Amino acid sequence: MxxxxxxxxxxxxxxxxxxxxxxxxxxxxxxxxxxxxxxxxxxxxxxxxxxxxxxxxxxxxxxxxxxxxxxxxxxxxxxxxxxxxxxxxxxxAVDVTLPGRTRTIGSEHLISRLTREIVEVFRGIGYRVVEGPEVETEYYNFTALNAPPDHPSRGLQDTFYVRDRSGTASRVAGESEVLLRSQTSPVQVRIMEEEAPPIYILAPGRVYRRDVADPSHLPQFTQIEGLVVDEGISFAQLKGTLEYFCREVFGPERSTRFRPHFFPFTEPSAEVDVSCGICGGAGCRFCGHTGWLEILGCGMVDPNVFGFVNIDTTRYQGFAFGLGIERIACLKYDVPDLRMLLEGDMRFLRQF
Amino acid sequence: MKVSLKWLKTMVEVPSDLAAFARRLDLTGTAVDEVLQTGAVLEGVVVGHILTRERHPNADTLWLTTVDVGPHNLGEDGRPEPLQIVCGAQNFVAGNKVPVALTGTTLPDGTTIKKSKLRGVESRGMNCSARELGLGDEHEGILLLPEDAPVGAAVSDYLGISDTVFDLEITPNRPDCMSMFGVAREIAAVYDTTFELGRELPEPPVEGEAKDLVRVSIDEPSRCPRYTAHLIRGVKIGPSPLWLAERVTAAGTRSINNIVDVTNYIMYETGQPLHAFDFDTLTRDEEGRVSIVVRAAGADEQFTTLDEIERRLTPDVTVIVDGNAAAAAGVTVALAGVMGGLASEVTENTVNILLESAAFDPGHTSRTSRNLKLFSESSSRFERGVDDASCETFGARAAALMVEVGGGSVAEGVLDCYPAPREIPVLSLSMPRLRSLIGAEIPDEDAVGILRRLGCTLESLGGGSYQVTPPSFRPDLEREIDLYEEVLRIWGMERVEPKLPRGEGRIGSRTPEQLKLDKLGFALRASGLNETMTYAFASREDTALLGMRAAEGREPVELINPINSEQTELRQTILPGLLRSVAYNQNHGVPHVQLYEIGGVFNTSEGRKQPRETQRLAGVLTGSWNQQGWNEEARGVDFFDAKGVLENLARELCIPRLRFVTLTADEAPWLARGQAAELRSGSAVLGWLGTVHPRSAAAFGAASPVVAFELDVAQLLRAAADAREFEPVPLYPAVTLDLALVVDGCVPAEKLVQVARSAGGALLADVRVFDVFVDADKLGAGRKSVALALSYRSPERTLTSEEVEKLHSRVVRKLEGATGGAVRST
CATH class of the missing domain: 1.10.287 (Helix Hairpins)
Structure with a gap:
């Protein structure tokens, strides 16, 4: 081998x-x-x-x-x-700058998003969300909210009326006892009829006013109503609540002011302004050179309103506020034409 | 309410820092909407001295003037040079001082003065009349200025018509602030200072007895608590003096003539609306007396208001009637508080005036305005409430002023029909209660001072309690709470320290429905749909165009006062709105649209007051999900994309027993035949989905294909479980066998799955359709091949291949038997 x-x-x-x-x-x-x-x-x-x-x-x-x-x-x-x-x-190896392959997720409408954000702010301080009908009766929309019988806002110029099919005739020619609610405030009355205090509620929803659609008006828009009824409620607490809200929604650097105003269903009543975010309060074109932007109306619940729903005013007090979401949308995003909110333009919707 | 600063300063001291002043008004409840500078519009109008006046060579009625305007026109040597101006007025001579609008000036009526040629002669400027300057109605001739007017001076400075006008927002509860006097009183209360009505007028000459000349009666005191009348005789109607014209102009009305201007002036000054009748148009009785009656209008009564419009009245309207007129019920001469009549209007020939100063009921006035769509400065004041206590005083003031500016005399005595003086309530005020409701330590003396300055009388009852009598001009102060508001707004809302309500036992929570609704939104967006909102209004055609029929007895909710003919009722379906949005996008170059909306739809029935309101969820898809990319193809959406969205939604909402049942063209005419389904959970119908019929899409301007769905939100939420039950994760492997079955084209896939499931029993863990194909040559006409993947698994053990094969052949047998199909040999 x-x-x-x-x-x-x-x-x-x-x-x-x-x-x-x-x-x-x-x-x-x-x-x-x-x-x-x-x-x-x-x-x-x-x-x-x-x-x-x-x-x-x-x-x-x-x-x-x-x-x-x-x-x-x-x-x-x-x-x-x-x-x-x-x-x-x-x-x-790939070109990482090429676009990704996605199943694009949808967007939430600006108004819904703002509504949700605002609701969350108040949920954080113990408010519940409630709703009411969009087609209301004159009683809930006006009368029980202490609006005088001949208040101009009840007129055909301002409020949409629908045909009353129950056979009741109206006092003013052409009007009716059934209407498209012009505010979310009727929900206040319905809740106070149904529930005993303490009441801490928020009522978002669609409301209607007889304005021709243009860049700054819509015949249909969105409001949020807030109502508190409890023992020992004061104007100071209304102020504290809304100042908290403004800080949460607009940012801690913005200030607020309360201007006395008149609403039939609150007394004392006020309008609330937030300082202009563009000029910081110095005055510019955006805020009409006032330094302030009006954002909501509020006040202490008028004793007459409590009278309509049999709430004992010697024991309970309350405050209410109402704000327009479209207005807040304009203030936060400077939307140039409110009609964009109802057009369904994908190029608009996809921005939010 | 427009407030002239110059006028206001004659009544109350105004701080010199106007910006701070406006802020203070804002913060005490009188919003300043706008601050305007007037007089600025007369920029470019200067005092001119007419040096020469000669006939125009080519026109008999025109004059050729040379006018010295001082330094406003310089010659080549740099020295003032007169302007040559052609002028059509006849009321002037050489030597007069007149207002001259220089070239480039824009007058209040919008005309801009340019260098021009009039009948061949150059004219460089214009000699102006009072009307051209917006200072009154006088336009017969040019405005002649006093001889000592300084040449070249700005006319607005010289006449002192430069002014600042505050446009104030007066809230409906403050009738007292609808006047200069009221605003002055408010400012005095805010700044703790004094105020006065203004110039005292001299007592007018008196002639005759009013009661011999006029009688007044009121039918229903609830319509008119007080009616006073003054008679002024022998006036001469003419242009107003400049100061009067200027003030009514500043307040926002055109100057008409001296008498009409006085009624407006006193209304702006005091808040008391007045009406001047031409006394001689009213009928006298045998004793020579005029009879004024305040009563309800007759049913269907016709009346021509001074704007020359004939109006049809109802008994709800209060009218002023010439009680002696031939007609049995008298003849209407005015709509109380709203507008006078054409027949009794003051004209240039009027000599004797019957001046009405009354208090009409707000309700009737407001309804009359609304019913007749007739809104006036007068009605806006009566609507809020006019103080009946001061009708007579302010009427007398107006009468005195008429005599001052128009001459004549006043008849002795006042006609005062005052059947229903407003009762002024006496209110109690508890400072401890006030402090508790406001939440601020407002001292007693601050509150007392504020209320006194606002015109209340107070009496202390001790212990922080007071008895408060509001002034007659504050009908809004009816309750204790109204006093709190007054104290708070003047004391300062900004001084109240903010707090939050205590929060014991309070929890902000969501209801189960709200939680599900949130999930619904998340699922739709995760599926790629974008939320939108469309109008809740619809036109009568909308449902007709779709061929949608309402259920028996369900009718649309009609608007009584729609804004336009496209929005006459409330929508019964969301689909038209979404189709319009699809069209909007397509017309704006956006072909890929994925939208959803959650919102109300409405219907009603005979006998119902409020309609039924239902929340719906609707969606539309068109184009493709994606744009064609570098690494993927764009795929057009179809029926199954919409179905996939709903399957995702059902999964997220835990909706059991989901079924899609074919809808026929008759059941859903708005959908394409064969691509229409009803969505059910068990037997509950949740809504529909399908490809929109191209005709329906086109009716709303949308290009096909569009897939859509519309579901009932309440049904969805009712069908949705709170959560699914837990199922153990499989421990043993599954055996998956594929099977292709050739069946008749009309056999639904759902049938194959059902048969397989029932034959396979518990061990058949899953059945999935993974392929469908049609090929007439290979499969035969009208046949299709459906491929199923069948997964067999036991939760307890690994299945043997014999077991699986046995079960699978059973499934195949049953499938063939039930569908008449055959397994395709591969």
Whole structure:
């Protein structure tokens, strides 16, 4: 039998391993050395022909060579795999500035979003949300809110009336006892009829006024009404509540002021202004050079209103406020034309 | 209410810092809407001296004048040079001083003076009449200025017509502030100072007895608590003196003539509306007396107001009647408190005046204005309430002023019919209660001082209690709370320290419906829909165009006073609004539209007062979800995109037993035949979805295809469970076998799934349709191949392949049997 130079074989295998430049080449080397017909395998297969006395030493030599080669093979394999993965990744690199593949999520309407934000502010101080009908009776929209019987806001010029199908005739020609609510305040009355104090509610909803749609008017818009009835309620608390609201919605740097006003259903009544966010109160075109933007009306619930719903005024007091969401939308986003809110223009809706 | 600062200053001291003054008014409840500078409009009008006056060479009625305007026109040598102005007036001579509008000046009526040629002669400016300057109605000739008027001076400065006008918002509860006098009183209360009505008028000459000449009677005192009349005889109607014209102009009315201007002036000054009748148009009885009757108008009575419009009256209208007129019920001469009649109007020939100063009931006045759509300065004051206590005083003041500016005399005595003096309530005021309601430590003396300055009389009852009598001009002070408001607004809302109400036991929570509604919105947006809002109004055609029929006995809610013919009723469906929005987008180059709206729809029935209001959820999809990208194709939306949205929604809302049932063209004519379905949960109908019929889409201007849905929100929320029950996550693997079944084209996929489920029983964990194809050559005409993936799994063990195969063949057998289909050999 021809003698095999094991160290030479090992050296040859190791250098072949080192020379392999890919996993594929490496595999060829493995097969050539350790495969069924591999050079080292051949040596092991030929062991039987090796003289007995040499068998042990040669066996040991071959085993060492195999282990060495296998270890080197594993190391080289890992090395090549790593390199190949790197190469592959490099070839798969993308232009990260190309647009992503999305299923675009929809947007919430600006008015809904603002309504939700405002509701959350008041929910945080313990208010519940309630609702009422959009087609109301004159009683809830006006009478029970202490509006005088001949108040101009009841007129056909200002309020939408619908045909009363119950057969009742109206006092003023052409009017009716059924109307599209011109404010969310009737919800106040309905809640006070149904529930006993303490009452802390917020009533958002759609309201209607007979204005022709133009950049600053809509015949249909959104209000939020707030009502508190409890023991020991004061004007100071109304002020504190609305100042908290303004800070939350407009930001802590904005200030508020209360201007005495008149509403039939509150007394004392006030309008609330927030300082102009554009000029910071110095006066600019946005705020009509006053430094202030009117945002809501409020006041202490008029005792006459409590009278309509039989709430004991010696025990309970209350305050109420109402604000227009479209107005807040204009103030926060400077929407140039309110009609955009009702057009459904995707380019507008998708901005919010 | 327009308030001239110059006029106001004659009544009360006004701080010199006008910005601070306006702020203070704002903060005490009199909003300053606008601050205007008047007189500025006369910029460019200067005092001119007429040097020469010659006939125009080419026109008999025109004059050629040279006018010295001082430094406003300089010659080449830099020295003042007279202007050549052509003038049509006849009332002047050389040497007069007149107002000259220089070229480039824009006059109050909007005309701009340009250099021009009149009949061939150059004219550089205009000599102005009072009317051209907005100073009165006089336009016969140019306004002649006093001889000592300084040449070249600005006319507005010289005449002192530069003024600041505050436009004040007077709230409806403050009739007293609808006058200069009332505003002065309010300012005096705010600043704690004094005020006065203004110049005392000299006693007018007296002639004759009023009671011999006029009688007054009131039929219903509730319509007219007081009616006073003065008789002024021998006046000469003419232009108003400049100061009078100027004041009524500043207050916002055109100067008409001296008598009409006095009625307006006194109204602005005192808040008392007045009406001047031409006394000689009224009928005298045999004793020579005129009879004035205040009563209800007759039914269907016709009356021509001084704006020359004939109006039809109802008995709700209060009228002033010439009681001696031939007609049995007398002849109406004025609508009480609203407008006078054409027949008794003061004209340039009027000599004798019957001056009415009355208090009419706010309700009738307001209704009359609204019913006749006739709103006047007078009606706006009566609507709020005119103080009956001062009718006579202010009427007398007007009579004296008429004599001063128009001559003549006043008849002795006043005709005063005063059947119903307003009772002034005596109010109690408790300072502890006031402090508790306001939440501020307002001292007694502050409150007392404020109320006194506002005209109340107070009597202390001790212990912070007072008896308060409001003044007659404050009918709004009826209750104790009204006094709190007065104290608070003058004391200062800004001085009240803000607090929050205590919060014991108060929790801000959502109802289960509100929580579900929130989820509904999130699910729709997560599915890619954008929320919108459209009008709740509709036209009668909207449902007709869609072919939608209301349920038996359900009718649209009609508006009595719609704004336009497209919005005459309340909508019964949201779809038209959304289709209009689709059209809007398509017309603006936005082809991909995904919208939803949650909002009310309405219907009513005979006998109902308030209509039914239902919340609906509607959506529309058109174009594609995505724009074509560098790595994806744009795919147009179809029926199954809308269906997918609703499946997502049902999943999020935990709506069980969801079914889509075909709607026929007859059931849903607004949807394309074959692409229309009803959405149900079990047997409850939730709404519809489908591809909008191209004809319906086109009716609202939208290009097809548009897929849409509309669901009933209450039904949705009712069907929605609060949460799903937990199911254990599978422990053992499933075996999934695919199957392609060739069936008749009309067999619904749902049928295959149902049959497979029932045959597969509990071990068939899932059935999924993953392919459908039609090929007449391979499958036969009218046939389709539906591929199902069937997953078998036991929750207890790993199924053997024998078990699965056995069960699967059973499922296949049942499918073939139930549908008449055959498994397709692959």
């Amino acid at each position: 021809q003698t095999v130079d094991i160290p030479a074989l090992q050296d040859a295998a190791l250098s072949a391993l080192a020379a392999a430049s890919s996993s594929k080449e490496l595999e060829q080397v493995r097969v050539a050395v350790l495969g069924k017909k591999g050079s080292l395998t051949q040596v092991l297969r030929g062991m039987g022909e090796v003289p007995k006395e040499q068998r042990a030493s040669l066996g040991a030599l071959v085993n060492v060579a195999r282990e060495t080669i296998e270890a080197a093979l594993a190391g080289r394999a890992a090395e090549l795999a790593e390199r190949e993965m790197e190469t592959a990744l490099q070839s798969e």
